[in-house]
């Protein structure tokens with residue numbers, strides 16, 4: 866994935882945090898703070914880092930296991946963090962999923978209202 870991103874000219878910062886909640890949250894913060902355009906998290910299942918990232922207001926982390934899901938997450942959910950499973954995805958498939966996520970432009974305008982509803986769910990209740 867790093868080779869792919871560097872061949873495509875992306876600047877990549879790799880975070881080496883030991884605990885998956887810390888990693889997911891820190892990647893989420895990097896996106897929300899504008900230090901990164903998008904984030905990518907991986908853990909054994911992909912679920913823990915996704916959950917941690919989604920705890921950060923403004924993060925829309927999506928667990929994806931194929932290119933179609935990654936594309937849909939961008940188009941329909943305006944996902945800004947991609948989560949993947951280290952266990953389930955071969956390196957080649959992980960690159961395909963990542964490429965689909967990165968190359969799919971922002972959300973379908975028809976989904977703006979739905980995406981705004983996600984923002985409404987954030988913060989104190």
Ligand SMILES: O=C(CO)[C@H](O)[C@H](O)COP(=O)(O)O
Pocket residue numbers: 883884885908909910911912913914
């Ligand atoms: O998939 C994960 C969380 O969703 C973790 O990778 C899995 O639980 C293993 O944890 P650790 O890396 O701390 O041993």
